[in-house]
Amino acid sequence: MSLLWFILIGVLAGWLAGVLMKGGGFGLLGDLILGIIGAILGGFVFRLLGFESTGMLGSLITATVGAILFIALLRVIKRA
Template sequence: MNLLTSILVGALAGWLADKVFSRFSFSIWMQIVLGIIGGLVGGWVLGDDLEVVLGLPSLISRILTSFVGALIILGIAALIKGKKA
């Protein structure tokens, strides 16, 4: 069940990040991968105690962490490609 939750959270976070960086428009599979990797990056940047600091439920903090990580990855990709976000 944890893997399924990670995939669903990753899909949602990747989709949200893709909407913020509208110039990229990835496929749904790339959005899922982006969100899952974003969860790892966001967990590394923000730490695991985001839900304690902000007082958010676990699922909401996981989505927020994955979203921030996906934004970081898309920002780096935009810098590499030379596109403005």
């Protein structure tokens, strides 16, 4: 069951990041991949800053922030 929640949060976080970054989403698979990468990146950054997220909402926020950072990083690399 936790894998299902992880996938659901990943899709939702990827979609939210795409909308917030004016990308409009990247399709179901793209949102899932973006959300998973975002969850890993967000967890790493939050731990570095001393924050801890708990629960489903905390996981969603962490994954979304990480996905936004990942999109921003990709845009910087693409411009270079």
